Amino acid sequence: MLTKLIKHEFRATGRIMLPLYLVLLATAAGANFATRRMGDLGVLLVLIFALMILAVCVVSVVLMVQRFRQNLLGDEGYLMLTLPVSIHQHLWAKMMVSAVWFAARLLAMLAALLLLVWRPGNLEQISFAAQNVPLRLRDLRELQTLMLELLVLGFVACCTFCLQFYAAMAAGYSFSSHKAGWSVLFFFLFGTATSILTSLLEFDIEFERSGLAQVHQAMWIIIAGTAAVGAIHYLITAWFLKRRLNLA
Amino acid sequence: MPVLECTGLGKKYGRVNALEGLDLSIEPGRIVGLLGPNGSGKTTLIKLACGLLTPSAGQIRVCGQAPGPKACAQLSYLPERMAVQSWMTAGQLLDFYQDFYADFRRDAAQQMLADLGLDPKKKIQQMSKGSREKVQLILVMSRAAKLYLLDEPIGGVDPATRDYILSTIIGNYNPEAAVLISTHLIADVEKILDEAVFLKEGRVLLHSEVDALREEKGMSVDELFREVFRC
Known part of the structure; x- marks a missing residue:
């Protein structure tokens, strides 16, 4: 389906x-x-x-x-x-x-x-x-890995970007009136909550490796963080659509 | 097994009870009229069966299933609003239904479109309001579902089309399927009904065989409705 x-x-x-x-x-x-x-x-x-x-x-x-x-x-x-x-x-x-x-x-x-x-x-x-x-084989592999990571990050970021709008609309449209207004309010509310949450969770990461390995490690941390934000917005959206649907 | 079963069903909108302690069972092979004044809970009941609303109390089952994708595969729902995507043509809508419903009978749908003189290549947004409603009804009635939930199916169409729709409902008769029709136009649908359910303030006021009701009360369902719900 x-x-x-x-x-x-x-x-x-x-x-x-x-x-x-x-x-x-x-x-x-x-x-x-x-x-x-x-x-x-x-x-x-x-x-x-x-x-x-x-x-x-x-x-x-x-x-x-x-x-x-x-x-x-x-x-x-x-x-x-x-x-x-x-x-x-x-x-x-x-x-x-x-x-x-x-x-x-x-x-x-x-x-x-x-x-x-x-x-x-x-x-x-x-x-x-x-x-x-002058591209060596090792450089080519590193480049491929980096491209793959960028691709994953791009997909996860796109999904999270969409979900931020979806969650706000799903919440806003659960009200009987002023649905668009509520959606805008929820968009900023969820955005602010995400900013506060991420600033609270900020921590220093000690990289075990150096050079390109460090770049790869940083990429996966960014991907995981973005995915976590997306997952929270996904759960909010799914909950509102399942439990608080209020079609006009 | 009943195709629709409600036990102690309740739905609240804020502090307002749209449905309260509703018990109802509809057996296959029946055409049932869901009748009541505005705000009596008819649309709420249908939406609960489709899974568009979540009950506040009790439970509702369609062919033994709780509302959800499996129940939706068994029921065919006609909402009171235009729900089809208006940029599509009638033909594209047939493709859409064929993709999602295994029980969709494309040949029956094409026949009905031809009977009503509707062009499958015409976009929905280019059709008149009445034609759009006909297309939507054709899609719903072209499924071999176990339960048809029709919310005001004849409200916006002319009397000739109304007769065609009612004959389609009867012609579609299947001993394994039930049809639940919510409407205000009782006089028009009365002749095809097997049972009538009167809803008042979210509760079942009366649920009876239409023939028995006429015999017992000595009046038509339409007359009885006017008497019961007199303002």
Whole structure:
């Protein structure tokens, strides 16, 4: 059932995100062309490109919030929450799809920036640089490990980011009126509680190793800390959806 | 085994009792009218059966299961609001139901869409209010569920469609399934009901066979309702 939920979530969100990414790439290509050939108009297109970057960032967050609110806490919740699917599956489907769109946003922005600054002859320069970087096998393995850790951290951070909004909305929408207002209040309340809790738990870590090993150790501590914050918000969200659901 | 069983069921909203000590049992093969004035607890009872609310007291079981994913697989619920995603087409909604419900009968749904002249390629948001409600009802009635919970199924449709819906409910008759219809339009549904449940202030005021009720009281269910709940 989780895969089916994910499929439908991609279908619902993809119809907005994919065209947006395509417009971003097209704007980058247009800005590239215009800066090389059209003088002042190029500046205008670069400005539009910057606005598009901003729009992509804002829309992906708004969509994540809106999908949760409308699909589970709004009228659509009458259908979604009576599917033969558990609350946990709903939450994981929403989190995983949002994480994928956040990752896609990063890739689309990188691709767009590359498109913007691309000049003829760049390919030869990249190929020359790649052949002349002195990369040893050990360095490559370290780089792979670091990339993997960054990937895990990215996924955990995305999920925790979504869960902070989900928990606030799940709590806020359990009230009969002023649901949005309560949600905003809970968002700041949970945020403040998390800050206080993490500052209380601050402790000095003595690293046993040095150099890159220390970096890996620090990465896993950050991942564990972020996951713990996410887990608390997950439990709050699941509890409110199971025990205090109050559809309009 | 009853398809719906409530024992000492209670639900409080703050200090207000929406349901209190409700005992009710619905056997398979029955079409039951859940009747009562506004605020009598009809929608609350249906929401509790679907797991959209948690009881404050007592318990409720659907086909022997506590509300949850397993119970939801056995029941087909029509909410009083439009709950389908409006950006989807009717055809995409059939795909959606087919994905999640093993008992969904796509051919029956397609036939009903054709009968009512609804275009499967049209988006829900482009349809009229009545057409949207028809699509939602078609999806719900196209499942081979054990319990159908219909909250105001004929409230927003024209009299001709109303007749079609009622004939669909009868045509869908399955000796293993029960239909619970919550409505204010008693005169319209009375002819298809086997049993009537009168709810008043969260309690069962009356639960009886419709034929026995007519014989005993010498009036229709609609007339009895007007007499019992006279303001």
